[in-house]
Amino acid sequence: MKIIHALFLSASCFLASCDNSDQAKSSANRASATEATANIEEVLDANTHKIVVNEKIASGGYVYIKVTEKGKEYWMAVPGRPIEIGATYYYDGGMEMQNFESKTLNRTFESVIFAEGIRNQAQKVKTVAKKSAPQGSPQVKDIEKAPNGIRIAELFNNMNDYSNKEVIIKGQVVKVNNGVMNVNFVHLQDGTIGNGQYDITVTTDDNFSVGEVVTIKGNVILNKDFGAGYTYDVLVEKAVKL
Template identity: 45%
Template sequence: MSYKSILVIIVSLLFVVSCKQNNSYKKINEVNSQQVSVEKSSVKKFVVNEFLDAGGYTYLKVTEGIEEYWMAIPPTKVEIGKTYYYSGGMFMENFESKTLKKTFDKIKFVERISESNSGVVAKSSAKAHQNSGKSDLTVAGSKIEKASGELKLSDIFKNKNSFANTNVEIKGIVVKVNKKILDRNWIHIVDGTKLGDKSSLTITSEEMAEVGDTLVFKGKIVLDKDFGYNYVYDILLEDGKILK
């Protein structure tokens, strides 16, 4: 084989690898049911090696397979040496716990754990059924009544560059809530308007809302918010405050 042929093969292989790396980058769609989850929802198990309760979390040092890492979950009673199960989860790098005065090089945030495989499946199925029912009803149903000139989600989607880094007030129906991930709640709202297939807005907030609530939020619109691991929100309302 000639030197020229070998060079062509090497360049072709580099191109293929580059394409695979570029395809790994993903923007999060607002209607995605796993918006803050990097991993798929298959059930996994781990053993607790150490735990700390602080700042609204239980921090676990766990072994999963051959890997040892830190995990953060809502306050939960656990036992060292015991096996637990979970699904989903999101890894974050260089996460700082101000309460512990510790920075974790890598930590996984998980919504819940269970002492049994079936316990994780049952809870996940019940939650999915509850959320999907209310979400489908809201998206397919009538629009929220708004006063003349009152901001709509479609206005924000159409003119997102104009709204970037500005504070807005927006009224919507809560269709999904992810609690206490990265020290905040992730609230998804709709108001019956949309742009293309985008119909919901994600809000991060220290306040809590329930699926089905109709609320007004005030916060800052940010674009292309990167949470690491190639997951980016193209539009997000940060530090949302509930007005009414």
């Protein structure tokens, strides 16, 4: 009987030890999960802005929104979209413009953050590139060169030769951002590739529509830096539609 009692005590101690070990492992797993969640939140906080919208003004294809982020209030400008007052949104990056004058609003902002857009989710939604426009190739077919003009490939292959010079380029409009820093940003392609580049950015006061084939004249500027990481190796400024 003493032997059976001793065996029972040993088994009880063993089971208790296993139970404690399982509890310890479970606690450790919960702690690891909590730590991982905290690390994810830290990454989101470091790379993503979380804002609450207090006020909005739609103008010139953009929506100017007064937001609060971590107790700080400031103005932003994003491409036109439905925005709800009091709602929480997220965005990445952004470019600050100080003493920005909006001609459409007839108002000067002490500071405005221009962002490519805002979203409802903290994390970005991955997008799949269209098969018709694979990454690394032009979206348009070959477009004939304008009289007295150059091809986009020529510009990218000989940027230094065209620096601070006036050029004429014929191409198709593939993207338009109007009213950014009081000018319109237009992307042109003509089907040619130079130095691995095929899309030239143009700033202009004229109006363009995506899909139209146009001829423009403007001044070539190299290493243009708008701040906040928005830089261009080559840019055609003050372009006019011919």
